[in-house]
Amino acid sequence: MGALLRSLEGKRVAVVVGSGGVGKTSVSAAIALSRAMSGGRALVCTIDPARRLATALGLGSLGNAEALVPPEAFARSGLAPEGQLFAMMLDVKRTWDDLVARHAPDAATRDRILGNRIYQQVSGALAGSQEYMAM
Numbered sequence: 001m002g003a004l005l006r007s008l009e010g011k012r013v014a015v016v017v018g019s020g021g022v023g024k025t026s027v028s029a030a031i032a033l034s035r036a037m038s039g040g041r042a043l044v045c046t047i048d049p050a051r052r053l054a055t056a057l058g059l060g061s062l063g064n065a066e067a068l069v070p071p072e073a074f075a076r077s078g079l080a081p082e083g084q085l086f087a088m089m090l091d092v093k094r095t096w097d098d099l100v101a102r103h104a105p106d107a108a109t110r111d112r113i114l115g116n117r118i119y120q121q122v123s124g125a126l127a128g129s130q131e132y133m134a135m
């Protein structure tokens with residue numbers, strides 16, 4: 001873990017990828033925790049809808065907005081971070097819809113796009129949509 005953290009010094013974004021079950025979520029949480037411990041503001045974002053990140057951080061649930069891991073959660077493990085740790089779980093459809101709402105020129109256009117069946121497929125089920133919204 002020490003070598004990994006040193007290789008990330010000065011980096012602002014780390015994308016952790018790999019086959020199922022190799023430890024992506026655990027490593028991501030550990031990287032973000034390490035940043036928070038040393039005074040940084042870190043966000044760990046899981047793009048799959050699994051609940052393991054929330055469980056690992058002792059949080060009830062995670063949503064599409066970043067949630068601060070509360071001081072009590074650290075205190076339970078005897079930790080007192082100098083910085084802050086946030087966590088979130090990507091909601092792909094919600095992120096697409098927010099993007100449309102933000103960029104549509106008016107409410108009628110927004111509603112027409114949101115109601116469009118091709119848009120609904122693209123935003124819900126198209127391969128790569130999850131990774132695109134995560135970025």
Ligand SMILES: Nc1ncnc2c1ncn2[C@@H]1O[C@H](COP(=O)(O)OP(=O)(O)OP(=O)(O)O)[C@@H](O)[C@H]1O
Pocket residue numbers: 018019020021022023024025026027048050052
């Ligand atoms: N360094 C490690 N040593 C031993 N066990 C580990 C290590 N990292 C993770 N694990 C364990 O391996 C399992 C899978 O870890 P994790 O959920 O982090 O993997 P993942 O790649 O995110 O999985 P998924 O593809 O299902 O999302 C968990 O039970 C976790 O506790």
Ligand SMILES: [Mg+2]
Pocket residue numbers: 024025026048050052
């Ligand atoms: Mg995982």
